[in-house]
Amino acid sequence: MIQVCADERADLLLVAGDLFHRQPLLRELKEADSLFASIPGTQVVLIAGNHDYIRRDSYYRTFRWSSNVHMLAGEKLEAVELPRLSCAVYGLSYHARQISAPLYDEARAQGRQRTEILLAHGGDGAHIPIDRERLAGLGYSYIALGHIHRPHVLVPSLAAYAGALEPTDRNDTGPHGYIEGEISPDEGGCRFSFVPFASRSYIHCEVEVDRRTTGMRLRELVEEKIRQNGKENIYKFLLKGYRDPDIAFDLDALGRQGNIIAISDETRPAYDMEKLYRNNRNNLIGKYIESFSGAEADSVEYGALCEGIAALMETRRGEA
Numbered sequence: 001m002i003q004v005c006a007d008e009r010a011d012l013l014l015v016a017g018d019l020f021h022r023q024p025l026l027r028e029l030k031e032a033d034s035l036f037a038s039i040p041g042t043q044v045v046l047i048a049g050n051h052d053y054i055r056r057d058s059y060y061r062t063f064r065w066s067s068n069v070h071m072l073a074g075e076k077l078e079a080v081e082l083p084r085l086s087c088a089v090y091g092l093s094y095h096a097r098q099i100s101a102p103l104y105d106e107a108r109a110q111g112r113q114r115t116e117i118l119l120a121h122g123g124d125g126a127h128i129p130i131d132r133e134r135l136a137g138l139g140y141s142y143i144a145l146g147h148i149h150r151p152h153v154l155v156p157s158l159a160a161y162a163g164a165l166e167p168t169d170r171n172d173t174g175p176h177g178y179i180e181g182e183i184s185p186d187e188g189g190c191r192f193s194f195v196p197f198a199s200r201s202y203i204h205c206e207v208e209v210d211r212r213t214t215g216m217r218l219r220e221l222v223e224e225k226i227r228q229n230g231k232e233n234i235y236k237f238l239l240k241g242y243r244d245p246d247i248a249f250d251l252d253a254l255g256r257q258g259n260i261i262a263i264s265d266e267t268r269p270a271y272d273m274e275k276l277y278r279n280n281r282n283n284l285i286g287k288y289i290e291s292f293s294g295a296e297a298d299s300v301e302y303g304a305l306c307e308g309i310a311a312l313m314e315t316r317r318g319e320a
């Protein structure tokens with residue numbers, strides 16, 4: 001990100017909270033600051049979010065940032081003015097893990113500079129709930145939002161969540177990156193767009209099997225998905241459909257195909273229930289099938305029926 005700012009000669013780098021996932025250590029602040037100091041042509045403005053909130057003993061309280069770095073560390077809305085850019089950036093920092101007051105509802109731009117930007121963090125019930133309409137009426141040229149990991153635009157041409165630069169956990173699927181924008185008060189205000197930037201993504205894939213799918217074929221299907229979606233990414237697979245009852249998939253072997261963190265097998269054996277019933281009318285299997293009569297093909301009951309049949313067949317095989 002720092003390199004991008006240098007290459008593009010960015011005027012401003014905005015960090016909308018949670019730069020750190022927890023209380024930053026002093027050495028972590030020093031590392032971050034030296035990175036920021038390496039782009040002296042870019043003004044960096046940051047706030048603390050709910051994860052790196054400013055605790056009583058937080059190093060944020062006493063840290064001395066380089067001259068191009070401006071932290072809005074107050075609990076109440078304040079602004080840093082950047083006269084050379086004719087710009088003021090407003091914001092506040094979390095001093096607690098949770099804030100349920102809608103602090104941004106009245107966080108109006110004060111007209112200190114030509115271009116006014118708000119840095120805001122939160123948007124859910126426990127982290128400064130945000131009212132879109134109110135946000136749109138505060139008078140800012142741009143509002144940089146943090147907290148939600150999924151990048152999205154909250155108010156077109158005005159307010160957007162950049163999301164996390166990289167996915168932060170296995171369920172943080174979809175693209176990740178940053179928001180790049182330009183504000184030109186004379187030419188229609190603010191334009192911005194999302195730039196995918198993460199070095200890898202978490203991808204959840206479904207693979208549909210049928211009666212002809214062997215273990216080998218399934219392995220090919222999984223490899224194909226990984227090839228299509230990128231080998232650099234990390235996968236979670238869900239197997240669905242009706243498999244040949246005689247075939248069992250070796251999930252451990254499948255899991256060695258690439259960056260696979262989980263495979264769940266929800267396939268069901270494709271029994272011919274009518275035929276099974278005809279042949280077993282007078283034994284336990286027949287009685288069992290009877291007790292599920294009327295279960296729909298995709299229902300939980302049908303799943304239980306299939307599992308039960310598989311167990312009964314296994315037992316019978318053992319007896320033989």
Ligand SMILES: [Mn+2]
Pocket residue numbers: 017018049050051121122146147148
């Ligand atoms: Mn947060």
